Amino acid sequence: MDSLSQAALGAAIGVAVMGRRTKPWKAALVGALAGTLPDLDSFYDHGDPISNMVFHRAKSHALFWQTLASLPIAALTTAALHDWRHFKPWWLTIWLALVTHALLDWTTVYGTQLGLPFTDTPFGLGSMFIIDPAYTVPLLIGIGVALSLRNTRGWRWNVAGLVISTAYLGWSALAQHHTTNVAEENLRAQGHQVERLLVTPAPLTTVLWRIVAITPQGYLEGYYSLLDRDRTIAFDNFPRGTDLYAQLRGNPYVETIARFSRGFFKMSERDGRAVITDLRMGMEPRYTFNFDVALRQSPTFAPLVPPTRHSDRLDAQSGLPWLWRRALGEKLPPPR
Incomplete structure (x- = not known):
């Protein structure tokens, strides 16, 4: 996910774990920093662009290495804050911010090597786009209220933001599962022999989904919106x-x-x-x-x-209007 979402998630975790043990702004700051720490690997040059792609979300995103690293990072944090009596909750904050960063990245399609050093398989559920305001905004609202009120009511708002954003992750997985079933029905009905199937959300939404099917002849691309009036998907062959x-x-x-x-x-x-x-x-x-x-x-x-x-990116001027209209169920051909 994007850096803002990761920082917001880390900050919300910091406020939720630390509660009244420390000032909310301090808990949010430590959580946000820990939540963005794994992505520092993107600044390391591995020598060529393919290696940079593959080794991003590798060791720094592995749950085993994150767990080991959480202890010294927590020690440095508590030393800097002169707050050794709260070492354990700070350690929990750091650990949760690190591992939830990796798990949130796992929901995207990129590929996160969660299992290192035991396996270098890149895991990617593909149920979330890298930027999705519906996930990030509840976290930001909860954190904002918690920092403003600085009391139990503010803490509850922060927890509510975490609950809503996590529920949205669950919703996206269910929407992906539903769309996968619809895609498989269409592919069978149209007589396509599918070797691999990919179902991922279109940018900024979990209403519109992109389907890619690898076939012996090439690959198919189609789009399905949860607001479509029927379940028919038109595929283009490439x-x-x-x-x-x-x-x-x-x-x-x-x-x-x-x-x-x-x-x-x-x-x-x-x-x-x-x-x-x-x-x-x-x-x-x-x-x-x-x-x-x-x-x-x-x-x-x-x-x-x-x-x-x-990179050949679709410009926002032509892409966003199509995205909006197609998500609302208007069956327009994608801009080419």
Whole structure:
């Protein structure tokens, strides 16, 4: 999730755990800092853009390492605050802020390596978009009231914000499950042979959902709104570049993205460069993660070391009006 949501979650946890043991602003500040701490890994350069993508949300987001790190971080915090008598609740605050950061990231589609050092599998439920005001606003309201009132009533507002935001996470998982069932019904009825299915929310909402289905012929993309009048989904079919992938099997960068994306990728050639694209983040034909991985030296390709990244983002001027109208149930074709 975005940094504001992570900071708000950490701050709300700090106020909830510390209660009247310390000033609300102090608990909120420590919680917010701890809640954003795991994302400091994004400032570390691993040498190439693909490694930077894969190793983000890795060790700093692993529950085992976070648990180990919470003790010295809590010790430094209590020492800085001169508040050793409340060491245990500060430790609980730090630990909860760290692990809930990782678990919140797990609800997105990116891929969070929660199980390190035991497994490097990237986990991603994909039930939340990286930015969703419906999740963040209740937390901010609860924290704001708690900091303003600074009493038991304010603490209850903060807890209410945590309960509402957590309930929203549950709602998003249920909406994803429902949409998955609808998508599977449509794919079967339309005679598609599906190898992998991805169902994720469109930006800023859990009302409109994007469906990507990998097939032997390529991949399908469709959209379904919970406000649609019927359950019919129109899918567009796109080539996946399987022939190009066959030529570049063994390229370490290609294999890394193929694994990290859990098979949701496509390959294409642009201006003599082989490009691998993560299909999970973006919409056809604009995606956040595109990597040039090889140069054509006819008839073969030479690895491009290091690879280069470029993004093709949909501009807000054309994307937001479509998003709003499609979420409300108007079956418009997506902007291409």
